[in-house]
Amino acid sequence: MGGEPGLRELKKARTKTLIQRHALRLFREQGFAATTVEQIAAAAEVAPSTVFRYFETKDDLAVLADYMSMHTRFTEVFTGQPAQLGPVGALRRTVRTLFAEMAPEERAARYERDLLWLVVPELWGANLGTLTEARRLLCELVAHRVDREPADPAVRAVTDAMVGVTLGVLMDCARNPDLDPATAVDEALAQLETGPPV
Amino acid sequence: MGGEPGLRELKKARTKTLIQRHALRLFREQGFAATTVEQIAAAAEVAPSTVFRYFETKDDLAVLADYMSMHTRFTEVFTGQPAQLGPVGALRRTVRTLFAEMAPEERAARYERDLLWLVVPELWGANLGTLTEARRLLCELVAHRVDREPADPAVRAVTDAMVGVTLGVLMDCARNPDLDPATAVDEALAQLETGPPV
Amino acid sequence: MGGEPGLRELKKARTKTLIQRHALRLFREQGFAATTVEQIAAAAEVAPSTVFRYFETKDDLAVLADYMSMHTRFTEVFTGQPAQLGPVGALRRTVRTLFAEMAPEERAARYERDLLWLVVPELWGANLGTLTEARRLLCELVAHRVDREPADPAVRAVTDAMVGVTLGVLMDCARNPDLDPATAVDEALAQLETGPPV
Amino acid sequence: MGGEPGLRELKKARTKTLIQRHALRLFREQGFAATTVEQIAAAAEVAPSTVFRYFETKDDLAVLADYMSMHTRFTEVFTGQPAQLGPVGALRRTVRTLFAEMAPEERAARYERDLLWLVVPELWGANLGTLTEARRLLCELVAHRVDREPADPAVRAVTDAMVGVTLGVLMDCARNPDLDPATAVDEALAQLETGPPV
DNA sequence: ACTGGCGGGACGTCCCGTTAGT
DNA sequence: ACTAACGGGACGTCCCGCCAGT
Numbered sequence: 001m002g003g004e005p006g007l008r009e010l011k012k013a014r015t016k017t018l019i020q021r022h023a024l025r026l027f028r029e030q031g032f033a034a035t036t037v038e039q040i041a042a043a044a045e046v047a048p049s050t051v052f053r054y055f056e057t058k059d060d061l062a063v064l065a066d067y068m069s070m071h072t073r074f075t076e077v078f079t080g081q082p083a084q085l086g087p088v089g090a091l092r093r094t095v096r097t098l099f100a101e102m103a104p105e106e107r108a109a110r111y112e113r114d115l116l117w118l119v120v121p122e123l124w125g126a127n128l129g130t131l132t133e134a135r136r137l138l139c140e141l142v143a144h145r146v147d148r149e150p151a152d153p154a155v156r157a158v159t160d161a162m163v164g165v166t167l168g169v170l171m172d173c174a175r176n177p178d179l180d181p182a183t184a185v186d187e188a189l190a191q192l193e194t195g196p197p198v
Numbered sequence: 199m200g201g202e203p204g205l206r207e208l209k210k211a212r213t214k215t216l217i218q219r220h221a222l223r224l225f226r227e228q229g230f231a232a233t234t235v236e237q238i239a240a241a242a243e244v245a246p247s248t249v250f251r252y253f254e255t256k257d258d259l260a261v262l263a264d265y266m267s268m269h270t271r272f273t274e275v276f277t278g279q280p281a282q283l284g285p286v287g288a289l290r291r292t293v294r295t296l297f298a299e300m301a302p303e304e305r306a307a308r309y310e311r312d313l314l315w316l317v318v319p320e321l322w323g324a325n326l327g328t329l330t331e332a333r334r335l336l337c338e339l340v341a342h343r344v345d346r347e348p349a350d351p352a353v354r355a356v357t358d359a360m361v362g363v364t365l366g367v368l369m370d371c372a373r374n375p376d377l378d379p380a381t382a383v384d385e386a387l388a389q390l391e392t393g394p395p396v
Numbered sequence: 397m398g399g400e401p402g403l404r405e406l407k408k409a410r411t412k413t414l415i416q417r418h419a420l421r422l423f424r425e426q427g428f429a430a431t432t433v434e435q436i437a438a439a440a441e442v443a444p445s446t447v448f449r450y451f452e453t454k455d456d457l458a459v460l461a462d463y464m465s466m467h468t469r470f471t472e473v474f475t476g477q478p479a480q481l482g483p484v485g486a487l488r489r490t491v492r493t494l495f496a497e498m499a500p501e502e503r504a505a506r507y508e509r510d511l512l513w514l515v516v517p518e519l520w521g522a523n524l525g526t527l528t529e530a531r532r533l534l535c536e537l538v539a540h541r542v543d544r545e546p547a548d549p550a551v552r553a554v555t556d557a558m559v560g561v562t563l564g565v566l567m568d569c570a571r572n573p574d575l576d577p578a579t580a581v582d583e584a585l586a587q588l589e590t591g592p593p594v
Numbered sequence: 595m596g597g598e599p600g601l602r603e604l605k606k607a608r609t610k611t612l613i614q615r616h617a618l619r620l621f622r623e624q625g626f627a628a629t630t631v632e633q634i635a636a637a638a639e640v641a642p643s644t645v646f647r648y649f650e651t652k653d654d655l656a657v658l659a660d661y662m663s664m665h666t667r668f669t670e671v672f673t674g675q676p677a678q679l680g681p682v683g684a685l686r687r688t689v690r691t692l693f694a695e696m697a698p699e700e701r702a703a704r705y706e707r708d709l710l711w712l713v714v715p716e717l718w719g720a721n722l723g724t725l726t727e728a729r730r731l732l733c734e735l736v737a738h739r740v741d742r743e744p745a746d747p748a749v750r751a752v753t754d755a756m757v758g759v760t761l762g763v764l765m766d767c768a769r770n771p772d773l774d775p776a777t778a779v780d781e782a783l784a785q786l787e788t789g790p791p792v
Numbered sequence: 793a794c795t796g797g798c799g800g801g802a803c804g805t806c807c808c809g810t811t812a813g814t
Numbered sequence: 815a816c817t818a819a820c821g822g823g824a825c826g827t828c829c830c831g832c833c834a835g836t
Contacts, residue, residue: 160365164361165358246817256807445797449795517720561750564751587748641820651804
């Protein structure tokens with residue numbers, strides 16, 4: 001009653017992470033469609049039913065559910081940027097801050113995990129919800145920053161431009177492991193910031 | 199013997215279109231996963247095997263294959279825009295031209311068909327290839343117009359911004375049938391063109 | 397140690413009844429197959445494991461176990477009927493007496509619960525045992541009353557006729573809530589009693 | 595077009611019968627629940643999917659679908675009985691005629707198949723529909739014979755009595771292979787016919 | 793003692809490839 | 815050429831038994 005003090009909860013979270021880790025590894029190694037839930041279960045040393053206990057569908061194994069939990073931190077940092085910064089500038093500094101907060105080894109781990117869906121078409125479906133939600137959030141934050149409505153066309157446009165640019169560069173990163181997402185995103189957004197594009 | 203008389207070809211194309219039309223309708227009505235190939239076959243009055251003769255997988259039913267054929271026309275129009283126009287301006291005029299070339303009743307039909315995948319997550323996977331290809335093409339056209347390399351970060355950025363803005367507004371159109379895609383896209387791109395966003 | 401104080405017993409019985417009540421309600425609302433044990437557990441606010449502690453299988457949730465306990469009272473009343481009454485007459489009066497012994501609100505509650513299995517095919521399997529047992533008992537009581545063997549064809553026939561008529565009318569009641577089982581059964585049995593049918 | 599002349603249809607029917615035959619055999623040998631669809635498929639030398647192509651659910655394997663086809667013959671014979679016969683007499687003669695029409699080896703085969711569900715509780719659910727339909731038909735035929743409405747209580751009662759007696763005796767036959775259903779049913783119904791039971 | 797978590801396995805749906813029939 | 819039939823296999827749901835935690 002009141003938050004499950006511990007051991008059970010902990011093990012649950014551990015199992016969930018374990019299953020997803022193996023799933024993502026197998027998706028990368030063999031492709032999404034070619035990987036069966038049975039294989040994932042075997043790799044994680046659980047029963048197939050257990051996989052479905054933690055993830056409703058196979059697709060959900062590729063969904064980064066903990067992203068939602070990042071939204072509050074993102075909001076904090078973005079909102080905290082100096083008022084004279086435009087939306088693009090604020091986003092650049094937010095991204096820099098959030099990347100800096102991650103320990104180096106965490107960053108490497110995340111890159112593998114979080115960029116996978118960008119290069120596996122089947123996973124877009126499962127992650128579209130997360131993406132849409134992120135877009136909605138960013139739109140609101142931008143609106144607040146420039147003191148307009150989220151439905152304002154200018155707000156929509158700048159938001160979608162930032163999303164487009166960020167996604168584009170991340171897709172390149174996912175395909176090319178030599179690129180560092182942190183700097184790549186920052187540089188790409190810089191292009192947007194400097195003025196009328198090209 | 200010799201070149202297909204063309205009649206058979208025509209009938210084949212007709213069947214293919216027929217199957218896809220019914221498939222898309224059912225996807226919209228019932229959702230993608232809930233629609234079975236058998237239902238589609240029944241609706242199109244063919245055998246399930248025939249569906250697979252025309253489309254390799256069920257996913258392919260949701261892919262707008264004829265888009266590739268639009269690329270040449272798109273390239274023509276885009277390239278033909280006045281040299282002093284920037285990429286965004288050139289895209290706006292290209293889009294206007296292409297929309298204008300469509301008969302009104304064709305436009306309505308296309309809206310239904312072509313925007314469907316934007317609101318059905320499972321269909322993103324199948325259409326991602328088309329989208330990526332379109333992005334690549336636009337990137338090259340932009341590069342050529344501004345006389346830089348396609349790999350140039352500025353070229354990438356403006357391309358991805360245009361793609362992001364266009365997709366964003368199309369998603370809104372798909373969800374809100376009152377919006378007219380032609381004007382909505384044009385207005386959204388106008389936001390990008392006018393200068394440093396917001 | 398020693399006889400259970402009875403308090404624990406009582407609570408147990410209460411829980412069992414509670415679980416079954418919710419199960420039957422859900423079976424009626426959603427159908428048997430569509431109702432999961434988890435839903436039942438949630439409705440009764442217990443853990444799924446607990447459901448299986450009280451009922452061996454899901455099917456058993458639909459079995460009216462307390463019917464066996466009614467057998468002794470039934471036997472008493474049936475045996476106590478005047479000797480000159482035939483089996484059908486004795487059954488009619490027994491049924492009337494037993495119905496009369498129930499408080500009105502109990503009758504309404506029982507109707508809902510006890511007639512459910514008649515209209516849900518999947519529940520026949522679980523309840524067939526109870527039905528067979530009832531048939532066997534009635535057969536013996538009839539045999540005793542007419543002073544013949546239970547295996548006597550005439551005894552079997554009259555027993556099965558009564559069972560058939562009763563079941564038939566109860567199935568009608570289950571489907572048509574306007575009918576009152578007490579009078580409907582009585583009237584139907586009256587048809588059997590009056591002589592060579594039709 | 596127009597009734598599938600042959601080979602295909604024939605093979606289909608053959609496969610369906612084959613699967614069901616093996617299923618019923620296994621149900622008898624191992625019990626219903628203990629028999630898996632895989633086992634049935636293996637015994638019939640088909641794939642498990644093929645089983646589900648012919649029978650919607652495992653339960654349906656135990657349903658005697660061809661009974662419906664007997665209804666017309668039954669109606670003919672029953673209706674053709676002399677007008678002065680009462681419903682029970684007409685049913686007795688109908689049953690005798692129908693049994694007589696079967697070749698001896700067919701009778702033996704049918705007994706095995708058709709009486710199985712009576713002793714396997716899980717199968718009652720699947721067969722209840724057939725039973726209910728039979729009851730409805732008999733009710734109508736009786737009503738017509740005695741020139742009353744099918745809803746008339748007397749009609750209902752005599753119908754249900756006949757159904758009850760028949761079922762009861764068939765259950766005994768199913769459990770006791772020494773009994774001959776044809777004569778057992780006839781004798782049991784005779785009890786109903788001779789007058790006020792007992 | 794009760795409950796939560798997990799295993800194992802059956803069911804039933806669906807996809808899609810192959811083979812054989814018309 | 816088109817289609818029906820079937821195979822094989824993945825997915826996802828659900829039941830129910832067991833064991834470990836509180």
